[in-house]
Every structure is written in structure tokens, then in C-alpha cells.
Amino acid sequence: MRLGRGLERADVFLSRHLWAQLTLSVLAGCALTMLIFPGPSALSVLVRTAFTSVAGIAVVVAVRRREKRAAGGSAGELVTLDRALRAGEVPTDPAERERMRELVGQRLHRTRHRVAALVVFAVLFCAVTASVALTSGVRQAVGMALLTVAFLGWSVANSNLQNRRLLTMRAALEADGPATSAPPTAEPPPRLGEERTGRRPTPHFPAEGRNG
Numbered sequence: 001m002r003l004g005r006g007l008e009r010a011d012v013f014l015s016r017h018l019w020a021q022l023t024l025s026v027l028a029g030c031a032l033t034m035l036i037f038p039g040p041s042a043l044s045v046l047v048r049t050a051f052t053s054v055a056g057i058a059v060v061v062a063v064r065r066r067e068k069r070a071a072g073g074s075a076g077e078l079v080t081l082d083r084a085l086r087a088g089e090v091p092t093d094p095a096e097r098e099r100m101r102e103l104v105g106q107r108l109h110r111t112r113h114r115v116a117a118l119v120v121f122a123v124l125f126c127a128v129t130a131s132v133a134l135t136s137g138v139r140q141a142v143g144m145a146l147l148t149v150a151f152l153g154w155s156v157a158n159s160n161l162q163n164r165r166l167l168t169m170r171a172a173l174e175a176d177g178p179a180t181s182a183p184p185t186a187e188p189p190p191r192l193g194e195e196r197t198g199r200r201p202t203p204h205f206p207a208e209g210r211n212g
Contacts, residue, residue, distance in 0.1 A: 012079065015075075015078075015079045015082060015083075016075050016076065016079055017075075018060070018061065018064050018075075022053075022057055022060065025053070026046070026049055026050050026053055027046075029049045029053065030042070030045050030046045030049045032147065033045050033048075033049060035143065036139070036140055036143035036144060036147070037136075037140060063110070064078075066106060067103060067106060067107075070099060070102040070103045070106055071099050071102075071103055072099055077099070078103075081096070081099060081100055081103055082103075084100070085100070085103070085104070085165055085166075085169055086165065088165070088168060088169070090169065090172045090173065097173060100169065100173065101170075101173050104166050104169050104170050104173070105170075107162075107166055108163075108166050108167075108170065111159070111162070111163060111166075114159050114163065118152075118155060118156060118159060121151075121152065121155060122152055125147075125148040125151065125152060126148065128144065128148075129141070129144040129145050129148045132144045133145075
């Protein structure tokens with residue numbers, strides 16, 4: 001029970017603080033590099049890993065900024081929408097539904113070429129693995145092969161999962177209709193004589209008789 005709560009708090013913390021995610025990613029890359037290619041100092045590997053990750057970090061920061069605007073402008077609101085998306089919970093509040101619709105639209109647009117991207121990643125990783133196998137030792141070749149299989153397998157599985165969640169949420173939002181539209185009010189049926197003119201018939205009163 002405590003372990004589950006601790007993991008949930010850690011997940012919320014990482015979701016709120018992008019710098020923590022990026023720091024852990026750089027440290028993990030540094031550890032893998034030192035494991036597969038031992039020899040260089042930890043500081044030099046850390047600097048090289050951080051330098052080669054600058055472009056990826058810039059892309060992640062830009063995407064995060066756009067998603068925060070779509071979610072209302074704060075990291076807390078983005079985390080709330082993201083957790084609801086992962087749990088498959090459709091928002092009921094009209095404003096929150098509109099923000100969820102914007103977030104889902106952004107992510108689907110950004111990942112519309114995900115299959116081609118996965119193919120490019122696979123080709124690059126296989127090329128690097130083959131190059132390492134031809135120019136380095138057995139340890140480096142086995143390490144790169146395992147890393148390639150693990151990374152590509154996780155990428156395909158995670159891409160399919162995220163795409164399925166996005167499509168399911170979009171279908172749920174579209175099935176319920178726009179959140180801000182009000183149901184049409186029923187008008188009373190027209191009275192006799194209104195079908196042709198569209199106006200109420202003018203009442204006619206009998207003329208009063210004159211006295212004597």
C-alpha cells in the first residue's frame with residue numbers, strides 16, 4: 001500500500017516538474033553509456049550525454065509549453081488532464097472538456113507520422129548496432145543489441161498505447177457532443193390558421209346592433 005502511494009507521488013512529482021524528468025533521462029543515458037563503453041570518466045560521459053541531448057530537450061520543452069497552454073496555462077491542470085486521459089476518465093465540466101479536446105487534438109496531430117518515425121528510429125538503431133559490432137568488442141555489440149531491442153520494443157508498445165488512449169478519448173468527447181451546446185427547446189405546435197401565414201389569426205368580433 002505504501003509502495004503504491006510512493007510510486008503515485010513520484011509519478012505526480014515527475015509529471016509536474018519537467019526538469020526532473022530530463023535530469024533522470026540524462027543520468028540514465030550516462031549510466032548506460034558507462035555500462036556499455038567503460039573507460040572514460042563519469043564527468044566526461046555526463047557532459048557528452050548532456051551536450052548530445054540539447055536538441056531533444058529543446059523539443060520536449062517546446063511541446064510541454066504548447067500543451068500547458070492547451071490545458072489552461074498551468075502544469076497542475078496539464079497533469080490533471082493527463083492523468084484523466086491515462087485513466088480513460090471523460091471530463092464532465094464544459095471548460096475542462098474543451099481543454100481535453102484541445103490537448104487530444106494536439107497530441108494526435110503531433111503523432112500523425114508515428115509509424116514513419118518508428119521506422120526511422122529502427123533503421124538508425126540497427127545501423128548503430130551494426131557499426132558497433134564491426135568496430136568494437138563483443139561486450140559493446142551485445143549491449144547495443146539489447147538496448148536496441150528494448151528501446152524499439154518499448155517505443156512501439158508505448159506508441160500504440162498512447163494512440164489508442166487518444167483515439168478513445170476523442171471518440172468519447174465527440175459522442176457526447178460539444179460541451180457548451182444547450183439542448184434545443186421545443187416550440188409549441190402552431191395553432192389553426194398559423195401554418196400558412198406564420199402569424200396568429202386576427203380575432204373577429206360580431207358587430208353590435210344599433211338600438212331602435
